[in-house]
Amino acid sequence: GPKVLQIPSHQIIDMGQMVTLNCDPVSNHLYFYWYKQILGQQMEFLVNFYNGKVMEKSKLFKDQFSVERPDGSYFTLKIQPTALEDSAVYFCASSYGTGGGEQYFGPGTRLTVL
Amino acid sequence: EQQVQQSPASLVLQEAENAELQCSFSIFTNQVQWFYQRPGGRLVSLLYNPSGTKQSGRLTSTTVIKERRSSLHISSSQITDSGTYLCAMERDYNQGKLIFGQGTKLSIKP
Incomplete structure (x- = not known):
């Protein structure tokens, strides 16, 4: 079936740093x-x-979070600066439509903030 | 308020038994999806079933919109079916926001 990819699969960063999930x-x-x-x-x-x-x-989408998809490339989630409570697995999903459209999920990015 | 309630919270069965998982919603919805989450966390979409009955292999889902509920039946369970099953709904007229239940943890014993 249709696949959603996420990069990276794991990310470890220090608190206060910026991270971009793709x-x-x-x-x-x-x-x-x-x-x-x-x-x-x-x-x-x-x-x-x-x-x-x-x-x-x-x-949950704090001011430190932002999303974009420049020119049809990756859909990104940026967190700047990161906090300890941002440690989690982040899943991306996409659908053709809404109001009843099936969502397809990626495998997730495990983010660890130290 | 928990908008999506799943039951039971956990279920232990012998291999080859059938499993019945339930999901109820506090509001009306036009989209229901069932997922399987592996112990490592990866999410697998099982069935997209906004209404009626849908089958895929050993899985059968029945959604009754008027009664705000959906069920997932797993026939002839296997040890590899062990994991967490999540139900999710889209709020009616919302823009794709899925609300998840807390899951049913299924354990299949040999």
Whole structure:
């Protein structure tokens, strides 16, 4: 089936540094998402993105977070600066449409902030 | 408020038994997806089932929109089915935001 890729699979950084998580969504998909899962806890929505703009963001999407997809390349999540509580697995997803469109998830990037 | 409730929280079965997992929603939804999360964390999409009954191999999902619930039936369970099963819904008229349940942890014993 359609695949979403995420790079890197693991990232370890020091608190206060910047990190960029990369997502290569399914090629003809138009909607993109980031979700966050802290170890042992529930998967939670962060943000969705369409036509170059954020459509909705959750309370977890702090001011230090930003997303973009310049010129149809990777869909990225940037955190600057990072905090200890940002340690989690971040999953990227994409869909062709919304309002009933199936979402396809990547394998996740495990972020550890020291 | 937990918008997506999954039950049971955990389930232990013998190999070859059938498993029945339940998901209920606090609001109406137009999208339901079932996922399997491997012990290492990787998410596998099992079934996308906004309404009615859908089958894939040993998996059958039934979603009853009016009753705000969905179920996942696993027939003839195997040891490799062990892991966490997640149910997720999209809020009606929302823009793709999936809300996940807390999962059912399934353990299949030989």
